[in-house]
Amino acid sequence: MSILAVGTVAFDRIETPFGKRDRALGGSAMYITMAARFFTPHPRIMAVVGGDFPDAYMEVLASSGVDLTGLEIIGKGKTFAWGGRYHYDLNNRDTLYTDLNVLSTFSPVLPAAYANSRVVCLGNLDPSVQLQVLDQVQTADFVMCDTMNYWIESSLDTLQEVLARVDCLAVNDSEARELSGEPNLVRAARIIREMGPDIVIVKKGEHGALMFTEKDIFAVPAYPLEEIQDPTGAGDAFMGGFAGYLDAANSFGSDDLKHALVFGSAIASYCVESFGPERLLDLSMSDIENRIGAFRDLTTIPASQVQAGY
Amino acid sequence: MSILAVGTVAFDRIETPFGKRDRALGGSAMYITMAARFFTPHPRIMAVVGGDFPDAYMEVLASSGVDLTGLEIIGKGKTFAWGGRYHYDLNNRDTLYTDLNVLSTFSPVLPAAYANSRVVCLGNLDPSVQLQVLDQVQTADFVMCDTMNYWIESSLDTLQEVLARVDCLAVNDSEARELSGEPNLVRAARIIREMGPDIVIVKKGEHGALMFTEKDIFAVPAYPLEEIQDPTGAGDAFMGGFAGYLDAANSFGSDDLKHALVFGSAIASYCVESFGPERLLDLSMSDIENRIGAFRDLTTIPASQVQAGY
Numbered sequence: 082m083s084i085l086a087v088g089t090v091a092f093d094r095i096e097t098p099f100g101k102r103d104r105a106l107g108g109s110a111m112y113i114t115m116a117a118r119f120f121t122p123h124p125r126i127m128a129v130v131g132g133d134f135p136d137a138y139m140e141v142l143a144s145s146g147v148d149l150t151g152l153e154i155i156g157k158g159k160t161f162a163w164g165g166r167y168h169y170d171l172n173n174r175d176t177l178y179t180d181l182n183v184l185s186t187f188s189p190v191l192p193a194a195y196a197n198s199r200v201v202c203l204g205n206l207d208p209s210v211q212l213q214v215l216d217q218v219q220t221a222d223f224v225m226c227d228t229m230n231y232w233i234e235s236s237l238d239t240l241q242e243v244l245a246r247v248d249c250l251a252v253n254d255s256e257a258r259e260l261s262g263e264p265n266l267v268r269a270a271r272i273i274r275e276m277g278p279d280i281v282i283v284k285k286g287e288h289g290a291l292m293f294t295e296k297d298i299f300a301v302p303a304y305p306l307e308e309i310q311d312p313t314g315a316g317d318a319f320m321g322g323f324a325g326y327l328d329a330a331n332s333f334g335s336d337d338l339k340h341a342l343v344f345g346s347a348i349a350s351y352c353v354e355s356f357g358p359e360r361l362l363d364l365s366m367s368d369i370e371n372r373i374g375a376f377r378d379l380t381t382i383p384a385s386q387v388q389a390g391y
Numbered sequence: 392m393s394i395l396a397v398g399t400v401a402f403d404r405i406e407t408p409f410g411k412r413d414r415a416l417g418g419s420a421m422y423i424t425m426a427a428r429f430f431t432p433h434p435r436i437m438a439v440v441g442g443d444f445p446d447a448y449m450e451v452l453a454s455s456g457v458d459l460t461g462l463e464i465i466g467k468g469k470t471f472a473w474g475g476r477y478h479y480d481l482n483n484r485d486t487l488y489t490d491l492n493v494l495s496t497f498s499p500v501l502p503a504a505y506a507n508s509r510v511v512c513l514g515n516l517d518p519s520v521q522l523q524v525l526d527q528v529q530t531a532d533f534v535m536c537d538t539m540n541y542w543i544e545s546s547l548d549t550l551q552e553v554l555a556r557v558d559c560l561a562v563n564d565s566e567a568r569e570l571s572g573e574p575n576l577v578r579a580a581r582i583i584r585e586m587g588p589d590i591v592i593v594k595k596g597e598h599g600a601l602m603f604t605e606k607d608i609f610a611v612p613a614y615p616l617e618e619i620q621d622p623t624g625a626g627d628a629f630m631g632g633f634a635g636y637l638d639a640a641n642s643f644g645s646d647d648l649k650h651a652l653v654f655g656s657a658i659a660s661y662c663v664e665s666f667g668p669e670r671l672l673d674l675s676m677s678d679i680e681n682r683i684g685a686f687r688d689l690t691t692i693p694a695s696q697v698q699a700g701y
Binding site for chain 2 (some may be wrong): 083104120169170171237259264265266267285287288289291297298299300301302305306307309326336339340343376377379380
């Protein structure tokens, strides 16, 4: 079992109606690995941090089992930093700042020890960096990627080169609409699948996710939570749970993909319960399995029904 | 089996990116009965129209099995008329006009033949009119109602009198948030349940619906359609399918309610495929059962899964 997450490790400033955190541990590669570790013992990370990245955060990652071989440290640089403020209903946020710092020159080189990575997650990054990684992981069984509106608008050609080479794209509904130029999500997913990925996952935040494959469509709701403190990282935690499950299953059939979608959703539902990765840090596999059961209760249409009609 | 729908019968002007209709057959009571008729042979209607209401529309209702005993005709009046224009993505619309006409003095009196109505649907109406109906159907087994932002803002006290006396409220997510003063839908549903209804259904349009009961929460996605021509009436068709199913089941247990939610969603998913009630008119019970099967495929989490963890 070997999963590789390429993305960011960051300092996050997070403001929600329920509190604030400054210089919290953040970043897509961090969330992906912190979710994937429930399925695969030593998820591999490729990311870059500056000399200001604290030992305490390094220890959080290491003690969670994350393989840090590919975490580049640029001693004279500063760690990527992002700040966001969520609105009252948590469905929208304003970006306060994005300081790329060491991320601006990130040029990932695959460590030899990562050469056999079987499942690869490309977090939201410049598509040219995603391409650079793709050139180095050509023996992977399953590659999935994320992107964002910024790259769709500024680097569409490069992004389409990426899409032609990945198995799965996981994006927000607004990103799926923008990438395809099509407001209807069923048609949008078909258009995106024609760009390359066999599997398109449309993440809809509080409304759950839809997975489109050649064979079918699968829908999973978001778990209805009373307490959501911070949506940051939910999409990345979803991706890590999804990919980690597939890595553990060592199989990519229709049922595996559906299970993976539910496991990813379950971990994402825990992620938002606290700030940053706080809830993921004290999460157990039995918590996750409990929530899988709750998802079954939430969605299972009872088998028998009265004869309808007259 | 006896279901009663109280609401509007209207002339609708509908504009969507896919076409227009003027003076189309519309209204909540029309959509509710046109959906309920698949489960219960002669759904009863209480509504009012003017002398301008065409015989052809009367014939559409009659030939669909709708019991027109309670359809009041005010010969010198004009039928309630509504116009709406949907935006590009169909998720939002502007109201072009609302001409109450005969609806402004609607004062429903239950015909003797309707006295044994067992399931009652109160479509979106002035809560004082809904109250007037409630006074006349006190032996009903199950009463559900709809409302809208306008009544929440202008007639909250009267609306709360209604809520204290119904079994189920079905509203949009924005209405649930406004009525409860709470953005989180789980808490919003609990607050609304404390106002009276045992069952709260939150309709989320293209994102499906959530049903909250004392015992549990049940989620059903919207069926992912490639072609949506007109969302008008989907919520009312949902209500008619939901209530019609319960009337046919003659039982209101947890599994019945879940089945009802899926049947309502299936009929609503057909409703939006064409303009106004056009698709409902040529719909068959086998169409509906096919879509129930499609809903199962869309949502069923496969039973077995690999052992997660390591």
